[in-house]
Amino acid sequence: MPAYTENITLETEGELHIIDITGRVQKVVERSSISDGMVLVFVPGSTGAITTVEYEPGLLVDLPKALERLFPRGIRYEHHERWHDGNGHSHVRASFLKPDMCIPITDGHLELGTWQQIVFVELDVRPRNRKIVVKAVGE
Amino acid sequence: MPAYTENITLETEGELHIIDITGRVQKVVERSSISDGMVLVFVPGSTGAITTVEYEPGLLVDLPKALERLFPRGIRYEHHERWHDGNGHSHVRASFLKPDMCIPITDGHLELGTWQQIVFVELDVRPRNRKIVVKAVGE
Amino acid sequence: MPAYTENITLETEGELHIIDITGRVQKVVERSSISDGMVLVFVPGSTGAITTVEYEPGLLVDLPKALERLFPRGIRYEHHERWHDGNGHSHVRASFLKPDMCIPITDGHLELGTWQQIVFVELDVRPRNRKIVVKAVGE
Numbered sequence: 160m161p162a163y164t165e166n167i168t169l170e171t172e173g174e175l176h177i178i179d180i181t182g183r184v185q186k187v188v189e190r191s192s193i194s195d196g197m198v199l200v201f202v203p204g205s206t207g208a209i210t211t212v213e214y215e216p217g218l219l220v221d222l223p224k225a226l227e228r229l230f231p232r233g234i235r236y237e238h239h240e241r242w243h244d245g246n247g248h249s250h251v252r253a254s255f256l257k258p259d260m261c262i263p264i265t266d267g268h269l270e271l272g273t274w275q276q277i278v279f280v281e282l283d284v285r286p287r288n289r290k291i292v293v294k295a296v297g298e
Numbered sequence: 299m300p301a302y303t304e305n306i307t308l309e310t311e312g313e314l315h316i317i318d319i320t321g322r323v324q325k326v327v328e329r330s331s332i333s334d335g336m337v338l339v340f341v342p343g344s345t346g347a348i349t350t351v352e353y354e355p356g357l358l359v360d361l362p363k364a365l366e367r368l369f370p371r372g373i374r375y376e377h378h379e380r381w382h383d384g385n386g387h388s389h390v391r392a393s394f395l396k397p398d399m400c401i402p403i404t405d406g407h408l409e410l411g412t413w414q415q416i417v418f419v420e421l422d423v424r425p426r427n428r429k430i431v432v433k434a435v436g437e
Numbered sequence: 438m439p440a441y442t443e444n445i446t447l448e449t450e451g452e453l454h455i456i457d458i459t460g461r462v463q464k465v466v467e468r469s470s471i472s473d474g475m476v477l478v479f480v481p482g483s484t485g486a487i488t489t490v491e492y493e494p495g496l497l498v499d500l501p502k503a504l505e506r507l508f509p510r511g512i513r514y515e516h517h518e519r520w521h522d523g524n525g526h527s528h529v530r531a532s533f534l535k536p537d538m539c540i541p542i543t544d545g546h547l548e549l550g551t552w553q554q555i556v557f558v559e560l561d562v563r564p565r566n567r568k569i570v571v572k573a574v575g576e
Contacts, residue, residue: 161300161334161436162334162335199400201401202411203409203410203411205350205411205413230364236360237360238354238357241355242354250351251357251364253351254350255364255395257396258350258414259401292402294335294336294402294404296335296435296436
């Protein structure tokens, strides 16, 4: 079976909600029967991102603070001037963090570090229903 | 057919020219006959990047402004001191944005959001001819 | 052979040690006998990153300076307040730069630019032994 796909659905609580999806991705990999290959985790949409982080309460503060420091909400965004949806900074943040990540699968398991979790980062300014595509390829 | 490749060629107009390549990537996927898998979009070169963005005129201003704010042209770069090509900031920006992106293919289509386009970002200081590698794998 | 894996081991010299692993990744690709596909380079761990850069002495100064400018060591990190390991900035930097990169393989070779090298970036505050997973898929 060279490719196997499932979607993960999430209800986010609002801006900068960071959700650990490691367990759900691992479950998809197990159901895929792919023991050697890689899994692509991807969010369709331009105001969300996938990355990894040590999922502990301190970094769930530090990561949003860094996003706010580098891409402040309060400065002028042309996107907002045109569309008035107030999320110009969300789009810019998403283009930097990017919506994709690939993780190796070996012996049917994700090859992550012990303190490394796969997360979805909600960058939009309101709670959203999100679909995350989890696609495993390999043998 | 487990792997299929085409190159996209671009003539960029200069620094921070952002080009929507979604339609061309989708066409490659269609010609690949791969209906389930993923496509890697990659720029060989150290002064360009691939990401996604809602391709509308506001963000085509906001994204370059963020790059200039975070990695200003006018500060000292050791790369420039050595090579005098004036593009130290281009290289640093490219290492942060990265030259690769993977997008899932399902039923022969890219699984992108409605307002999410794949873009090449020219980070070098002059117009360039660019080759983008589009490689689909799957079944 | 649809998937082939080897690990690269590195002994890093400390924070912001940037190591060119291009030659070793290419060797893995050659041993894989995969001539058409892609290779995933991934660091298991939450304080390291994979990217590409022109590997020359100037940028080995410029890239660390940008990381320090954007994510300073000396500001408050909640991660540090809780764990006292002094590497809150390392984790935040790693979530931005990300631990994964995919590079196309064509005719058995990595499709990189001439001045583009694959690097591991040590973001932790001390020398570490690192395992990098190199996984090729294709035909």
